[in-house]
Amino acid sequence: MMALRDNGPLLEVEGLTQKYGHQIGCEDVHFSLYPGEVLGIVGESGSGKSTLLRCASGLMQPTAGTVRFDTRVDGLQDIYALSEAERRMLMRTDWGIIFQNARDGLRMNVSAGANVGERLMAVGERHYGSIRDVSSEWLEKVEMDLGRMDDLPRTFSGGMQQRLQIARNLVTKPRLVFMDEPTSGLDVSVQARLLDLVRGLVRQLGIACIIVTHDLGVVRLLSDRLMVMRRGRVVEQGLTDQVLDDPQHAYTQLLVSSILPV
Amino acid sequence: MSMTQEAQPWQAPEHDKPVEQVEGYNFAYLDEQTKRMIRRAILKGVAIPGYQVPFGSREMPLPYGWGTGGMQVTAAVIGENDTLKVIDQGADDTTNAVNIRRFFAKTAGVATTEKTSDASLIQTRHRIPEKPLTDDQILIYQVPIPEPLRWVEPRETETRKMHALEEYGVMHVSLYESIARFGRITTAYNYPVQVNGRYIMAPSPIPKFDNPKMHQMAALQLFGAGREKRIYAVPPYTDVKSLDFEDHPFTIQSWEENCALCGADDSYLDEVITDDAGGKMYVCSDSDYCAERREAGHVGDQGEPQTPAQKGAAE
Amino acid sequence: MYVAVKGGDKAIENSLHYLADIRRGDRRVPELSIQQIREQLPLAVDRVMTEGSLYDPDLAALAIKQANGDIQEAVFLLRAYRTTLPRFGASQAIDTGAMQIRRRISATYKDLPGGQILGPSFDYTHRLLDFTLAANGETPEAPTSEEPVADGMPRVADILDHEGLIELDLPDDEDGPVPDLTRESTSFPADRATRLQNLARGDEGFLLALGYSTQRGFGNNHPFAGEIRMGELAVSFEPEELGFEIEIGEITVTECQMVNQFKGSAKVPPQFTRGYGLTFGHCERKAMSMALVDRALRAKEFSEEITAPAQDEEFVLYHSDNVEASGFVQHLKLPHYVDFQGELVTVRELRKEIAAREAAERTDDDELAAAE
Numbered sequence: 001m002m003a004l005r006d007n008g009p010l011l012e013v014e015g016l017t018q019k020y021g022h023q024i025g026c027e028d029v030h031f032s033l034y035p036g037e038v039l040g041i042v043g044e045s046g047s048g049k050s051t052l053l054r055c056a057s058g059l060m061q062p063t064a065g066t067v068r069f070d071t072r073v074d075g076l077q078d079i080y081a082l083s084e085a086e087r088r089m090l091m092r093t094d095w096g097i098i099f100q101n102a103r104d105g106l107r108m109n110v111s112a113g114a115n116v117g118e119r120l121m122a123v124g125e126r127h128y129g130s131i132r133d134v135s136s137e138w139l140e141k142v143e144m145d146l147g148r149m150d151d152l153p154r155t156f157s158g159g160m161q162q163r164l165q166i167a168r169n170l171v172t173k174p175r176l177v178f179m180d181e182p183t184s185g186l187d188v189s190v191q192a193r194l195l196d197l198v199r200g201l202v203r204q205l206g207i208a209c210i211i212v213t214h215d216l217g218v219v220r221l222l223s224d225r226l227m228v229m230r231r232g233r234v235v236e237q238g239l240t241d242q243v244l245d246d247p248q249h250a251y252t253q254l255l256v257s258s259i260l261p262v
Numbered sequence: 263m264s265m266t267q268e269a270q271p272w273q274a275p276e277h278d279k280p281v282e283q284v285e286g287y288n289f290a291y292l293d294e295q296t297k298r299m300i301r302r303a304i305l306k307g308v309a310i311p312g313y314q315v316p317f318g319s320r321e322m323p324l325p326y327g328w329g330t331g332g333m334q335v336t337a338a339v340i341g342e343n344d345t346l347k348v349i350d351q352g353a354d355d356t357t358n359a360v361n362i363r364r365f366f367a368k369t370a371g372v373a374t375t376e377k378t379s380d381a382s383l384i385q386t387r388h389r390i391p392e393k394p395l396t397d398d399q400i401l402i403y404q405v406p407i408p409e410p411l412r413w414v415e416p417r418e419t420e421t422r423k424m425h426a427l428e429e430y431g432v433m434h435v436s437l438y439e440s441i442a443r444f445g446r447i448t449t450a451y452n453y454p455v456q457v458n459g460r461y462i463m464a465p466s467p468i469p470k471f472d473n474p475k476m477h478q479m480a481a482l483q484l485f486g487a488g489r490e491k492r493i494y495a496v497p498p499y500t501d502v503k504s505l506d507f508e509d510h511p512f513t514i515q516s517w518e519e520n521c522a523l524c525g526a527d528d529s530y531l532d533e534v535i536t537d538d539a540g541g542k543m544y545v546c547s548d549s550d551y552c553a554e555r556r557e558a559g560h561v562g563d564q565g566e567p568q569t570p571a572q573k574g575a576a577e
Numbered sequence: 578m579y580v581a582v583k584g585g586d587k588a589i590e591n592s593l594h595y596l597a598d599i600r601r602g603d604r605r606v607p608e609l610s611i612q613q614i615r616e617q618l619p620l621a622v623d624r625v626m627t628e629g630s631l632y633d634p635d636l637a638a639l640a641i642k643q644a645n646g647d648i649q650e651a652v653f654l655l656r657a658y659r660t661t662l663p664r665f666g667a668s669q670a671i672d673t674g675a676m677q678i679r680r681r682i683s684a685t686y687k688d689l690p691g692g693q694i695l696g697p698s699f700d701y702t703h704r705l706l707d708f709t710l711a712a713n714g715e716t717p718e719a720p721t722s723e724e725p726v727a728d729g730m731p732r733v734a735d736i737l738d739h740e741g742l743i744e745l746d747l748p749d750d751e752d753g754p755v756p757d758l759t760r761e762s763t764s765f766p767a768d769r770a771t772r773l774q775n776l777a778r779g780d781e782g783f784l785l786a787l788g789y790s791t792q793r794g795f796g797n798n799h800p801f802a803g804e805i806r807m808g809e810l811a812v813s814f815e816p817e818e819l820g821f822e823i824e825i826g827e828i829t830v831t832e833c834q835m836v837n838q839f840k841g842s843a844k845v846p847p848q849f850t851r852g853y854g855l856t857f858g859h860c861e862r863k864a865m866s867m868a869l870v871d872r873a874l875r876a877k878e879f880s881e882e883i884t885a886p887a888q889d890e891e892f893v894l895y896h897s898d899n900v901e902a903s904g905f906v907q908h909l910k911l912p913h914y915v916d917f918q919g920e921l922v923t924v925r926e927l928r929k930e931i932a933a934r935e936a937a938e939r940t941d942d943d944e945l946a947a948a949e
Binding site: 287291293316317318319320321322323325326327328330350351352355356357358359360361364387388389406416417418419444445446448450451452467468469470471489491492515517530531532533547 | 585586588589653656657659660661663759760761762763764765766891895900901903904905906907908911912913914915916918919920921922923926927930
Binding site: 107117123129149 | 427438506
């Protein structure tokens with residue numbers, strides 16, 4: 001996948017602030033994301049990284065600031081100024097969201113194949129055979145046993161559910177995928193395999209990605225750039241290796257020396 | 263009946279002729295203001311085919327789920343010169359159909375009929391008559407659950423949004439599931455349709471056998487859901503398409519047998535158990551269609567040429 | 578020869594006669610009068626009036642009689658009558674503070690202005706069957722107090738109000754028309770007036786179970802029965818052409834104000850919140866259940882997480898009405914043989930296919946290929 005505009009950002013976040021009453025979810029966050037780029041957002045729980053992800057992914061309207069996305073037809077558009085119909089269309093075609101809890105991202109009462117095929121049907125595909133072919137293709141890409149295609153997700157392990165979520169999101173070849181703690185709650189060995197898979201797919205398809213995690217291992221493996229959040233604010237950002245190997249902010253230094261509780 | 267007068271010994275009205283209207287209630291039971299409100303909802307429904315119009319459904323002297331929606335629509339459109347036919351499961355003589363016909367005979371004093379072709383209004387539960395309807399007839403469906411998306415999404419707030427945004431992918435997900443599991447779409451009744459290329463609509467629990475009759479029907483089709491407080495409509499000559507996949511097209515039920523009484527091979531058949539040893543026979547679900555055919559001289563395997571007894575049964 | 582089942586007309590007629598006959602029962606036992614039901618089954622009458630949402634003890638008693646004592650059926654009868662009545666307008670809001678109290682208890686204060694008044698209550702009966710009632714013993718008149726009930730009987734919620742400890746109880750829209758859910762279809766999110774109307778008509782058993790569920794942790798609710806009061810009060814109406822209000826009658830009501838903890842939010846300091854219940858007549862269990870559910874349904878207003886059925890507006894409002902519920906559950910008795918036939922055809926086809934497949938598998942591979 002090549003970006004439509006070679007030079008411009010895919011997503012542009014400016015002055016993003018979310019308040020819950022007097023409490024600050026996140027405050028005055030700025031960043032741009034370019035096509036094919038992977039951005040990691042790290043911080044301990046309560047640092048505001050999940051709030052930021054929800055605001056940036058269209059799930060929660062921020063108190064202030066803008067989130068602009070490079071739409072295929074009209075270029076950069078404030079996603080909260082779009083009509084709900086347009087926003088929902090965007091979310092099921094050009095965007096993907098992979099939730100920490102697979103139950104939030106999958107239809108647990110329909111088969112794996114239907115979970116993957118849903119987006120195709122939502123954009124008008126009406127040929128059962130080809131929906132099935134494309135679904136199988138994607139299940140293979142995420143290394144799932146095709147024999148399980150007609151099984152319900154609840155019969156799957158946590159790692160399989162996450163892989164199914166990935167297939168379900170990538171089937172419409174989105175340009176941007178949000179991931180919220182995609183590997184937490186999984187065994188270490190399963191995590192490693194999943195991360196490997198995600199890295200492969202993201203590179204191969206040139207998908208831009210925002211990954212929120214408390215796990216520095218995840219961002220070291222996947223992300224090009226890194227943002228460190230604390231108490232709702234971005235305290236440091238830069239190239240991943242640079243931030244992790246030569247942290248400037250005292251908090252990042254603490255984080256990197258891994259003495260912080262997650 | 264749950265009218266509040268002291269129970270009087272009740273006299274059955276004779277069909278096919280108007281009876282004296284009951285005292286103390288407005289023509290066709292509902293007050294005129296309510297009828298106007300319902301007519302406005304109907305007009306809106308006709309203007310936006312397949313869209314579910316919320317309306318101030320009244321409490322009727324009939325339990326919810328028994329046709330209160332259809333009754334309100336009938337009450338709103340019926341006039342003194344109308345001839346009413348009421349069917350349940352295709353038949354005029356099922357108790358609920360009899361009861362609703364009695365209700366209108368009593369409260370509106372209109373003529374009633376069992377003949378499809380003689381009726382100007384037909385209120386139905388679960389069937390569309392076999393005989394094609396004409397452009398001077400209105401077909402009124404009783405609807406238990408008006409929301410075709412209800413089985414995939416229980417929340418009204420969400421389903422209304424899905425309709426508004428035409429987010430119907432999930433309907434095909436359920437059809438996909440059916441094919442993946444059974445090799446075919448197994449929905450046998452209340453088979454979802456798309457009306458005029460826009461709204462997905464529940465046709466009420468008619469068998470899918472009847473779905474093709476809705477497409478480009480000459481008669482106006484009105485749908486009333488009393489408990490759920492929704493009215494919707496399909497104007498005459500409107501496209502009604504049953505959902506399917508290109509490689510798994512919509513099909514209707516068929517039987518190897520013909521009607522045992524009239525020999526029809528083109529009508530929806532009811533299975534009648536004749537003994538406790540697995541004996542059964544098939545007869546037309548549309549009682550008027552069957553009777554008309556027999557009168558015209560058609561005879562099935564177990565039917566007899568017109569005899570007085572049979573004439574009585576077919577009346 | 579087969580003759581189709583006929584005679585629905587006659588069957589219905591006979592069924593109605595049979596039902597009436599059973600209602601009358603053994604003719605050697607004197608027939609119940611409407612007055613007897615009204616006077617001697619007052620709580621049944623109150624429940625029918627409340628859920629039937631029509632204040633008329635005589636009609637409610639008639640409905641109970643006509644329904645053979647089936648309370649839900651009686652509610653239905655009253656509703657079907659009510660729906661035909663013309664609407665002249667809405668009465669003035671009743672002032673429960675001005676109630677002539679028959680019962681008034683508070684669980685939040687030991688004593689309070691006006692005192693605790695036990696009134697008629699099952700609470701301290703020992704639930705021992707009283708065989709003297711079976712023997713038709715005459716019940717002695719209840720003694721009356723020497724002292725009259727205090728004039729000033731402030732509502733407990735008003736006492737808390739003075740200190741600002743409880744949220745203000747203001748109508749959403751004082752001048753706007755009162756919504757009438759029997760005339761308009763409810764849309765969501767529903768305002769509180771609509772919710773309270775729905776709950777007031779709602780099935781007592783359903784609300785009781787939901788209220789109970791909030792106490793057991795399905796929906797976090799920490800209620801105190803601030804006050805339960807029951808008694809008589811006047812209803813006034815202001816006809817447009819008159820321009821001033823006139824008293825049109827007196828009704829008995831039961832009111833329950835639940836007081837609930839609230840830890841405060843960014844905008845509001847910690848204070849108590851209210852759950853409200855009101856019924857016709859003496860329906861204390863219903864009023865209390867209603868107050869619990871009302872408070873649970875206000876979760877969104879207080880930014881509380883919605884996790885339990887009692888907090889779920891669509892779930893509660895769509896399923897509380899026993900006339901709707903009873904009709905739809907019982908419509909399963911209606912013939913469904915057309916639909917069932919459709920299912921039969923499908924199941925037979927599926928079974929036939931499977932049988933054919935199995936048969937084919939038993940034969941050799943060539944035939945299997947041919948069968949497919």
